[in-house]
Amino acid sequence: MKTRIDATINLTVPPEKRKELLQTIIAILGPIRLEGGCLSCHCYVDVESENSIFFKEEWQTSENLNAHLRSVHFGVLLGAMSLLAQEPDIKFNAIAATAGVDDLITDRT
Numbered sequence: 001m002k003t004r005i006d007a008t009i010n011l012t013v014p015p016e017k018r019k020e021l022l023q024t025i026i027a028i029l030g031p032i033r034l035e036g037g038c039l040s041c042h043c044y045v046d047v048e049s050e051n052s053i054f055f056k057e058e059w060q061t062s063e064n065l066n067a068h069l070r071s072v073h074f075g076v077l078l079g080a081m082s083l084l085a086q087e088p089d090i091k092f093n094a095i096a097a098t099a100g101v102d103d104l105i106t107d108r109t
């Protein structure tokens with residue numbers, strides 16, 4: 001079984017840059033989702049702090065992620081992030097196995 005890769009980016013955006021950054025992210029979400037090996041790509045805004053943005057991608061393999069990191073779409077995201085005053089928190093997590101609600105119910109009985 002190949003290891004799935006989750007890529008997450010936590011951004012703190014100055015209020016005056018928020019709209020521009022979100023427009024950039026909205027423009028690249030669809031194209032990223034069409035890249036080979038992309039399982040999902042989403043952007044979330046913190047309901048308690050609207051200037052905190054969480055960007056999450058899931059990739060089938062590390063090779064797929066590496067190809068994405070060299071893509072124009074990721075370059076656009078890097079360019080947008082370079083305009084922020086605070087450095088983003090970027091993490092790549094290798095996921096070897098996952099469990100779902102059936103496992104939770106089994107574990108609770």
